[in-house]
Amino acid sequence: EDQVTQSPEALRLQEGESSSLNCSYTVSGLRGLFWYRQDPGKGPEFLFTLYSAGEEKEKERLKATLTKKESFLHITAPKPEDSATYLCAVLRPGGSQGNLIFGKGTKLSVKP
Amino acid sequence: DVKVTQSSRYLVKRTGEKVFLECVQDMDHENMFWYRQDPGLGLRLIYFSYDVKMKEKGDIPEGYSVSREKKERFSLILESASTNQTSMYLCASSVFPTAKNIQYFGAGTRLSVL
Numbered sequence: 001e002d003q004v005t006q007s008p009e010a011l012r013l014q015e016g017e018s019s020s021l022n023c024s025y026t027v028s029g030l031r032g033l034f035w036y037r038q039d040p041g042k043g044p045e046f047l048f049t050l051y052s053a054g055e056e057k058e059k060e061r062l063k064a065t066l067t068k069k070e071s072f073l074h075i076t077a078p079k080p081e082d083s084a085t086y087l088c089a090v091l092r093p094g095g096s097q098g099n100l101i102f103g104k105g106t107k108l109s110v111k112p
Numbered sequence: 113d114v115k116v117t118q119s120s121r122y123l124v125k126r127t128g129e130k131v132f133l134e135c136v137q138d139m140d141h142e143n144m145f146w147y148r149q150d151p152g153l154g155l156r157l158i159y160f161s162y163d164v165k166m167k168e169k170g171d172i173p174e175g176y177s178v179s180r181e182k183k184e185r186f187s188l189i190l191e192s193a194s195t196n197q198t199s200m201y202l203c204a205s206s207v208f209p210t211a212k213n214i215q216y217f218g219a220g221t222r223l224s225v226l
Contacts (some may be wrong), residue, residue: 042220
């Protein structure tokens with residue numbers, strides 16, 4: 001069964017304390033992996049797309065990496081405004097319309 | 113910037129009512145999606161549409177229907193609302209065909225069925 005599993009479910013960090021969020025997936029023939037950020041009461045906001053193992057993308061304090069079985073979202077020296085739920089998703093195999101399979105997310109809290 | 117607009121942020125309905133959730137996108141995207149999001153369950157795909165008047169079932173279509181009469185508008189219909197349909201509903205759109213497949217989301221509609 002195609003699955004996306006995110007860990008941990010929740011993560012509390014002190015401001016400036018770097019860490020990583022994990023997204024492991026079991027799909028045949030990965031065609032794309034996506035990271036989104038979701039603030040409370042809002043829709044997900046696109047962050048990154050990764051397509052092949054070894055690929056990396058960066059945006060401010062965030063860096064996403066991809067291996068053949070998982071992706072990491074590294075957060076360097078986080079600030080309170082980085083607090084949000086981070087969602088990982090993969091393109092559903094076999095489909096052509098861009099359907100995504102989402103993980104359940106990691107809720108990140110960064111305390112000042 | 114891509115804009116996906118959902119007609120209501122909050123909605124309260126009674127059991128048995130027919131409910132319409134509307135979504136409009138302004139980027140001429142072919143694909144549109146409806147999800148529901150529940151604590152502990154994540155985002156689950158209800159229906160999607162890849163063209164006007166075309167629709168396909170997602171993972172949890174039971175109790176829902178959709179309508180896409182114009183390219184920019186995708187409606188989710190709860191024929192007879194039930195309390196287990198209380199949830200956050202999210203609409204998204206994306207371009208097709210493209211390798212990027214980035215979905216852009218609306219702000220969501222929080223529906224309470226009493």
